[in-house]
Amino acid sequence: MQFTIEVNNKSIKAEKGETILSALNRNGIIIPTLCRMQEFTPTGACRMCVVEVEGRDRLVTACSALVEEWMKIQTHSPRVIRARKTIVELLLSNHPDDCLYCDRNLDCELQKLSDQMQVRERRIHGSKIKPRRDQSSPSIVRELSKCILCGRCIRVCEEVVTATSIDFINRGRATHVGPAMDRDFNFSSCIHCGQCVLVCPTGALHEKHYLSEVQEQLSKNDVTRVIQYSPLVPYALAEELGVKYHRDFDRLLNAALRKAGFEKVFLSGAGTDILITELTDEVLSVKRAKTNKPLIISACPAWVKYCEQFFPDILPMLSTLKTPQQITGAIIKSVVPAGGDKSRVYTVSVTPCTAMKFEARRDSMTRKGISDIDTVLTVRELARLIILYGIDITNIDPEPADEPMSLRSSSALLAETAGGMTEAVLRSILNRAGGKENDKQAIKKLRAGSPFREATLAIGGIDYSVAIVDGLKGVEKLMQMLGSGASYDLIEVMACPGGCVNGGGMVPAGSREAVRQRSRFVFQSDEQEAVRGPEHSASVAELNDKVFKQCEELSDKKLFHTHFAKRDVLL
Amino acid sequence: MKKIEDILGHYRAGSHESLIPILQDIQAEEGYLSENAIVQIGRFLEMSTTKIYGLATFYDRFRFIPCGKVHLRICDGTTCFINGSEAVINAIRENLGIEPGQTTRDGKFSYELTSCMGGCNEGPVINVGDNYHNHVKPEDIPELITKLKVLADLK
Numbered sequence: 043m044q045f046t047i048e049v050n051n052k053s054i055k056a057e058k059g060e061t062i063l064s065a066l067n068r069n070g071i072i073i074p075t076l077c078r079m080q081e082f083t084p085t086g087a088c089r090m091c092v093v094e095v096e097g098r099d100r101l102v103t104a105c106s107a108l109v110e111e112w113m114k115i116q117t118h119s120p121r122v123i124r125a126r127k128t129i130v131e132l133l134l135s136n137h138p139d140d141c142l143y144c145d146r147n148l149d150c151e152l153q154k155l156s157d158q159m160q161v162r163e164r165r166i167h168g169s170k171i172k173p174r175r176d177q178s179s180p181s182i183v184r185e186l187s188k189c190i191l192c193g194r195c196i197r198v199c200e201e202v203v204t205a206t207s208i209d210f211i212n213r214g215r216a217t218h219v220g221p222a223m224d225r226d227f228n229f230s231s232c233i234h235c236g237q238c239v240l241v242c243p244t245g246a247l248h249e250k251h252y253l254s255e256v257q258e259q260l261s262k263n264d265v266t267r268v269i270q271y272s273p274l275v276p277y278a279l280a281e282e283l284g285v286k287y288h289r290d291f292d293r294l295l296n297a298a299l300r301k302a303g304f305e306k307v308f309l310s311g312a313g314t315d316i317l318i319t320e321l322t323d324e325v326l327s328v329k330r331a332k333t334n335k336p337l338i339i340s341a342c343p344a345w346v347k348y349c350e351q352f353f354p355d356i357l358p359m360l361s362t363l364k365t366p367q368q369i370t371g372a373i374i375k376s377v378v379p380a381g382g383d384k385s386r387v388y389t390v391s392v393t394p395c396t397a398m399k400f401e402a403r404r405d406s407m408t409r410k411g412i413s414d415i416d417t418v419l420t421v422r423e424l425a426r427l428i429i430l431y432g433i434d435i436t437n438i439d440p441e442p443a444d445e446p447m448s449l450r451s452s453s454a455l456l457a458e459t460a461g462g463m464t465e466a467v468l469r470s471i472l473n474r475a476g477g478k479e480n481d482k483q484a485i486k487k488l489r490a491g492s493p494f495r496e497a498t499l500a501i502g503g504i505d506y507s508v509a510i511v512d513g514l515k516g517v518e519k520l521m522q523m524l525g526s527g528a529s530y531d532l533i534e535v536m537a538c539p540g541g542c543v544n545g546g547g548m549v550p551a552g553s554r555e556a557v558r559q560r561s562r563f564v565f566q567s568d569e570q571e572a573v574r575g576p577e578h579s580a581s582v583a584e585l586n587d588k589v590f591k592q593c594e595e596l597s598d599k600k601l602f603h604t605h606f607a608k609r610d611v612l613l
Numbered sequence: 614m615k616k617i618e619d620i621l622g623h624y625r626a627g628s629h630e631s632l633i634p635i636l637q638d639i640q641a642e643e644g645y646l647s648e649n650a651i652v653q654i655g656r657f658l659e660m661s662t663t664k665i666y667g668l669a670t671f672y673d674r675f676r677f678i679p680c681g682k683v684h685l686r687i688c689d690g691t692t693c694f695i696n697g698s699e700a701v702i703n704a705i706r707e708n709l710g711i712e713p714g715q716t717t718r719d720g721k722f723s724y725e726l727t728s729c730m731g732g733c734n735e736g737p738v739i740n741v742g743d744n745y746h747n748h749v750k751p752e753d754i755p756e757l758i759t760k761l762k763v764l765a766d767l768k
Contacts, residue, residue, distance in 0.1 A: 200661075209667030222662040223648055223677070224670075231663070612648070612662045613655065 048114040062104040062115065063091055071117055074126060074155055077192040078105045079241060080553045082201065088192055090155065092125050093117050101125055127159040134161065135168035138187045144245040151243035152190060171218075179227035180403050181234035181250055181396040181546075186218050189246035195219060195238035202539060204514045205348060207232040219246075222612040231351055231611050235344035235537045236396030236420075236546015249396050249547060252417045253427060259388045259416075260303035268378055269304040270370050270447070271295065271392040273311040273455040274542055275421055277563060278394055282425040282549050285436055287563075289570075293440030300441065302431045306378060307443045310391065311450025313370030314457050315576035316585065317341060320363055320602060321463070322470040325532055329504065336530045339463055341365050343401035344537035346606060348514060353521065354608035359533075362603040366454070367391045367398055368407055370447060371414035372601040373585070376593050377446065384412045391415045392424045394458070394545035397537070406604040420547025446589050449581040452571035459561045460512035460541035461488040461495065464534040466575075468499060468506060473575050475502030489565065490558075493539065494519035496530070508532045513539030616642050617650050621657045629658055636669055645676040681716045681723035682765040686740040690729030693736035697750070701737045702726065704751035708758050721765040722758075 043058040049066065056065035061084065066073055077088035086103035095102045096114035101122065116122060134156060141147050176184035193210070196219060200206045207230045211220050221230030239247050260267055276295045280287035296307045321339065328335055340346050340360045349357060364372070371389055379387050391398065401407070402415040419427070428435060442448055453466035468485045488497055488508070493516030498507040509530045511520050514537050538544045543560035544551055551557045568574065576582045590596045620638045624631040632654070639650050646669060655662040669675040687702055706712065709722050716723040732738040735747035741761065749757070 206661035206663050209661075209663045210671075211667055212670045213672075222651070222666045224666070231661075612652065 045111045047109055047111070050115070050117055056109040058109075060109060062093060062095075062102065062107050062109050062113075065109050066093075066104060066115075066117060073104050073117060074158060075105055076151065076155065076190075076243060077194060079194055079197065082197060085193065088190075089129055090126055092122060094119050094122050123159075127161065130155050130159045130161055131164075131166050132168075133190050134164070135166040136171050137190070138170060138173070139164075144188070145248040145251075146242075146245035150245065174218075176220075176226045177250070178229075179232060179234065179250065179400070181399040182227060182232065182236060182239060183248055183250050184220070184227060185246050185248075186220075188244045189219055190244055191217055191219065192243060193219075194241040194243065195247055198237045198241050202513060202515065203233065203235055203237050203537065204517070205231050205233050205235075205351075208238070225612070229612060231613050233344040233347045233351075233537060234397035234400040234546075237538060239396060239546050240544075240548075240550040249420050249422070250399060251423060252399075252419060253423055253430075255417055256390055256419065256427065257430075262388075264386065266306065266378055266380075266387045267304045267390075268306040268308065268374055268387060269299050269390045269392065270308040270310045270313075270367070270374065271299075271424075272367070272394060272458065272542070273309070273314065273450055274394050274458040274560075274564070275392050275424065277560070278421040278548050279425055279428075279435075282421055283428070283435065290440050291435075293442060294435050294438060296443050297438045297441040298428055298433045298435045301433050301438070302427060304390070306374075308370060308374060308447040309443050309450045309454075309581075310366050310370045310393070311454035312447035312579070312581045312585065313368075313373065314366035314454035315451050315579050315582045316369050316373075316602070317363055317366050318451075318453055318457070318463070318466045318470055318576045319582060319586075320599070321361060321532075322467050322474070324361060324363075325467060325506075326471065326474075329506075329531060334529050335359065336524070336533055337361050338533040338535065340606070341457070341463055342397075342535060342537050343395070344397040345514070345535040347397070347400070347609065348517075348537060349535075350606055350609040351611055351613060353517075356524070357606045357608070360606055362605060364407070364602055364604050365398070365401055366457070367393060367418070368401065368414055368604070369602050371402070371407070373447065373589070373596065375409070375412070375414045376595045376601065377589060384409065388416050389414070390417045390419060392419045392421065394421055394542045394548045396420060396546035398547075404604070421549070422547065445581075446584045447581050449573065449579055451573045451576045451579045451582075452568040453575055455564055455571075456568050458542040459489070459564050460536040460539070461510040461534060462541060462564070464488060464508050464510055464532055467532060468501065468508065470575055470577060471506065472501050473577055477501060489561070492516070494523075496523070496528075506531045508534070511535040512541070513537070515539070617653050621653065624657075626657055627659050629660060632658060632660070632665065632668065636665075636675060640675060644680045645678055647677075676714070678714075678716055679720070682721050682768040683723075683741060683761045685722070685724035685761075686727045686730070687713075687724060688728075688730050688732070688736060688738040688740075689726035690733070690736075692729070692733035693738055696736040698737035700751045701739070701749050701754065704754040705758075708754050721762065 044055050046053045047056045054069040063073055073091045076090040084106040086106035091104040092101035093104045094116040171187040174186040196208055199208050207221050208219050210217055211224050276292040277287050280291055299307045336359050338359045374389050375384050399418040402418050407414050456462035456466050465485050465488055488510055493513045494511055496509040498505050507530050511517055540557040544557045573579050635654055640646055651662050651665050655665055709717055711717055713726050730738055737749045739746040739749050
């Protein structure tokens with residue numbers, strides 16, 4: 043039902059049941075918000091969005107109050123503006139004011155609000171929060187003095203990630219955000235997914251930076267500098283740098299990375315292709331053995347840690363295959379060292395993920411103390427590296443990546459969306475069975491929907507049933523289904539809703555629609571690219587037919603497997 | 614361990630509304646909320662330890678480290694403050710070398726600040742066990758602590 047309300051002495055249309063904020067936004071009025079997150083129930087905690095409603099003594103929070111037919115609203119009266127400005131000034135009163143040295147300088151919501159409210163002097167002096175920097179996690183840094191207690195990270199961790207690793211601790215002025223027993227992150231149930239980083243309005247939560255380490259290595263002459271990047275990275279980088287993405291952008295990135303000082307540039311997508319091939323083999327061999335044992339994909343490192351903590355019982359169902367990043371890393375450290383000295387090769391991996399920083403440090407990811415991947419960067423860090431080295435990516439010549447991992451199939455890109463890896467495996471099974479294009483359309487129905495999706499598809503006369511968990515919220519349903527005896531051939535779990543397209547190392551998407559937009563790009567590329575399956579990729583053929591046969595370490599493919607164990611953390 | 618299980622036995626598993634009564638019972642029994650206790654409550658109520666700790670720290674009355682053998686409660690109310698409780702608190706802090714809520718390394722002493730205990734005409738007031746010390750002055754503290762140390766050694 044629609045009705046009219048009066049806003050700033052003009053009539054506007056509002057829908058019954060919507061919030062004041064949504065009615066205002068639809069009618070071209072912008073109201074500043076801070077604690078609000080799209081697609082979450084509003085809390086009205088920060089009070090940035092207050093408006094004046096005639097007949098009400100107190101200001102009303104537009105994000106949480108519903109419109110009513112009689113309402114006469116003032117959105118920018120002197121009283122409202124003064125209230126909003128005071129809120130920002132109070133938030134700033136105990137803030138460290140070290141914007142110039144802050145991770146989020148020029149990209150900070152508090153900074154923006156302060157500018158919008160025209161705060162030009164420090165009017166309110168509060169005692170500063172004692173600086174405390176939690177560097178214990180390999181993925182995420184917590185800087186408590188920069189926290190404004192908006193609570194967004196807490197809600198994401200509880201309601202989206204369901205790990206519930208952080209909460210408000212203490213009360214009043216002593217309130218801060220942290221894990222159980224006020225420990226540091228390394229003891230907590232944090233799964234390093236980085237969803238909290240994406241929603242933090244200030245620099246209180248950010249990924250751990252490894253750029254200075256990379257710079258140091260790039261200046262060394264006695265090491266071979268190698269970099270690999272995930273299939274989604276070029277698209278995400280274009281978004282981060284604010285330049286238009288086009289089909290040649292991947293090859294421009296190769297050139298840019300060489301200009302930055304990397305001698306070899308490889309595609310992690312080639313590793314994804316190997317993973318898809320191996321997974322397909324596993325699914326088919328389990329199917330032939332008729333054991334009905336479900337195989338759970340372990341390509342999402344955040345999910346793996348989640349599983350080790352919360353569901354150690356199902357660990358035997360996890361595929362022992364490593365993540366694409368680590369498979370690529372294992373190949374690099376086996377093939378690249380000319381004289382066999384692995385310590386003289388420095389490998390960097392760029393991913394849309396913060397959990398990969400943790401993944402690279404798991405114990406089975408090293409050989410004789412030397413990591414397969416030395417450093418993991420997020421897309422945001424890569425953008426900083428490119429800017430630091432003054433590379434104009436729009437004004438260089440494209441270059442191919444290096445052999446033997448210079449190409450990837452579009453399946454590898456598809457695997458960056460939730461359900462994509464499953465779709466890729468099913469497609470591979472279909473290809474091997476000599477299936478037709480029509481059948482591929484049926485597989486697409488796995489692409490969108492609820493956090494838990496399942497389907498049964500007949501390929502070559504055999505039924506394959508698969509389940510996809512799109513965001514950890516769907517795990518509960520998965521466990522119910524498994525508990526009630528449901529049987530699946532393949533289960534995929536992606537910790538971040540939407541998959542890697544919404545990863546903790548990406549540009550914050552801000553809304554589900556923005557995540558869907560990225561997925562649409564992936565699906566579109568998948569339609570357009572020439573090589574769609576790993577079985578048609580020249581790099582996979584080269585690796586399988588030549589590289590793995592020639593290299594002793596890789597010949598039995600044992601390096602592509604790892605192990606998992608129950609993890610003892612405070613749950 | 615056994616004690617915590619006994620306490621939990623009085624409540625229904627999974628009932629989040631029992632959290633505060635459980636915390637109170639365990640603190641009454643053990644004197645504080647240990648990490649182990651919080652983990653056990655979490656399993657029993659199917660709640661994240663993060664949430665339990667977050668809630669428990671909201672309330673001043675919950676402790677997360679054991680009390681000392683002798684536990685002092687110093688009035689931080691308005692009248693005692695006017696009568697000079699701040700100097701008394703500073704003297705205790707200096708003498709014991711710990712902050713309110715902490716426990717000395719030897720486990721003998723701990724102290725906390727409390728709101729009014731009803732002895733406004735006798736302030737500043739310090740409560741130790743069943744005894745109340747009235748009109749306490751900062752210079753009384755060393756002697757008081759020495760006396761209490763004897764008590765702590767006996768315990």
